[in-house]
Amino acid sequence: MQPEGYWVTIETMSHSGQEFGWAEQLQAAGHRLTAPRRAVLRVLEGARTHLHPEEVLERARLIYPGLGRATVYRTLALLTDLGLLHPIRLGGSPRLARIAEGHHHLVCLACGHSFSFEECPERELEAELARRFDFEIKGHLLEFYGLCPDCREAEDA
Amino acid sequence: MQPEGYWVTIETMSHSGQEFGWAEQLQAAGHRLTAPRRAVLRVLEGARTHLHPEEVLERARLIYPGLGRATVYRTLALLTDLGLLHPIRLGGSPRLARIAEGHHHLVCLACGHSFSFEECPERELEAELARRFDFEIKGHLLEFYGLCPDCREAEDA
DNA sequence: TTGATTGCAAATGATTTGCAAGGTT
DNA sequence: AACCTTGCAAATCATTTGCAATCAA
Numbered sequence: 001m002q003p004e005g006y007w008v009t010i011e012t013m014s015h016s017g018q019e020f021g022w023a024e025q026l027q028a029a030g031h032r033l034t035a036p037r038r039a040v041l042r043v044l045e046g047a048r049t050h051l052h053p054e055e056v057l058e059r060a061r062l063i064y065p066g067l068g069r070a071t072v073y074r075t076l077a078l079l080t081d082l083g084l085l086h087p088i089r090l091g092g093s094p095r096l097a098r099i100a101e102g103h104h105h106l107v108c109l110a111c112g113h114s115f116s117f118e119e120c121p122e123r124e125l126e127a128e129l130a131r132r133f134d135f136e137i138k139g140h141l142l143e144f145y146g147l148c149p150d151c152r153e154a155e156d157a
Numbered sequence: 158m159q160p161e162g163y164w165v166t167i168e169t170m171s172h173s174g175q176e177f178g179w180a181e182q183l184q185a186a187g188h189r190l191t192a193p194r195r196a197v198l199r200v201l202e203g204a205r206t207h208l209h210p211e212e213v214l215e216r217a218r219l220i221y222p223g224l225g226r227a228t229v230y231r232t233l234a235l236l237t238d239l240g241l242l243h244p245i246r247l248g249g250s251p252r253l254a255r256i257a258e259g260h261h262h263l264v265c266l267a268c269g270h271s272f273s274f275e276e277c278p279e280r281e282l283e284a285e286l287a288r289r290f291d292f293e294i295k296g297h298l299l300e301f302y303g304l305c306p307d308c309r310e311a312e313d314a
Numbered sequence: 315t316t317g318a319t320t321g322c323a324a325a326t327g328a329t330t331t332g333c334a335a336g337g338t339t
Numbered sequence: 340a341a342c343c344t345t346g347c348a349a350a351t352c353a354t355t356t357g358c359a360a361t362c363a364a
Binding site: 194225 | 320
Binding site: 032033034035053054069070073074077 | 328329330331337338339
């Protein structure tokens with residue numbers, strides 16, 4: 001019954017036309033660039049997986065040991081406001097793998113493992129939607145849910 | 158800074174080939190069909206939006222007043238195990254609209270409003286991925302993130 | 315009957331907030 | 340100097356769990 005609960009994973013936005021690093025964008029928006037923030041940014045920018053806030057904390061503390069948990073949350077909120085991050089929450093997965101700038105997953109509903117793929121058939125759709133809704137689209141997330149081979153096997157047994 | 162926090166929204170799985178109602182599927186899986194569960198099921202099956210557990214509780218209490226919060230969570234977990242529900246968590250949106258069986262949203266990063274659309278360009282991709290990863294795919298979620306016309310305007314001002 | 319299920323209340327876990335101290339511009 | 344940021348600890352909010360009573364099969 002998925003006793004593990006759920007996790008917040010951080011979803012970096014794709015094709016946002018990022019000309020500057022996050023640090024610069026943070027400053028451009030009038031925020032100060034402090035050592036704690038730098039540490040968090042470095043972790044996030046370098047992440048090859050979705051990270052929980054707690055993981056961000058752990059890793060960022062390797063860079064800036066005194067870092068407080070609240071600062072991580074505050075920085076995540078800040079980046080979310082700037083449209084650089086988007087929090088999502090998925091149940092059942094101990095961890096979600098992700099390829100650098102892609103946001104395309106295949107998530108197993110049973111074991112929670114996820115697989116990434118690169119195909120992105122939404123480009124045309126994106127343009128069409130941008131036009132129809134007059135939206136400025138910054139990124140997307142495409143996830144398929146199902147059963148992986150191992151779990152299907154286990155289920156049959 | 159999005160003081161509202163985040164919400165759990167319930168994502169019904171699409172094209173799952175549902176031949177029976179959830180009540181039947183629950184029983185088929187060996188679970189008992191109780192009044193509290195019936196109430197929750199009725200709310201979920203009738204929902205035209207993503208619902209937070211708290212909303213499910215509120216609505217289900219209209220049907221079965223004595224309903225306890227824990228039972229809602231337990232039932233949601235049960236349905237998740239059966240692959241009928243999938244919990245997701247999105248930040249920044251007060252509510253997420255959704256069209257009956259579609260799971261295609263356009264979410265404004267600023268105001269959190271969401272718009273639904275029907276196009277679904279992933280059918281072929283789904284088949285291709287199912288083959289490549291040997292996955293049994295049950296549903297999917299496609300979300301675009303961006304800025305709606307109103308918020309873009311407000312931002313420019 | 316008999317084990318599954320329930321509501322309640324307490325326990326847990328995650329996230330947010332108040333505040334005095336410290337850091338950035 | 341002025342005000343933004345920080346870390347800490349306390350507060351809050353969401354979710355889970357223990358348990359005795361109740362209910363579906």
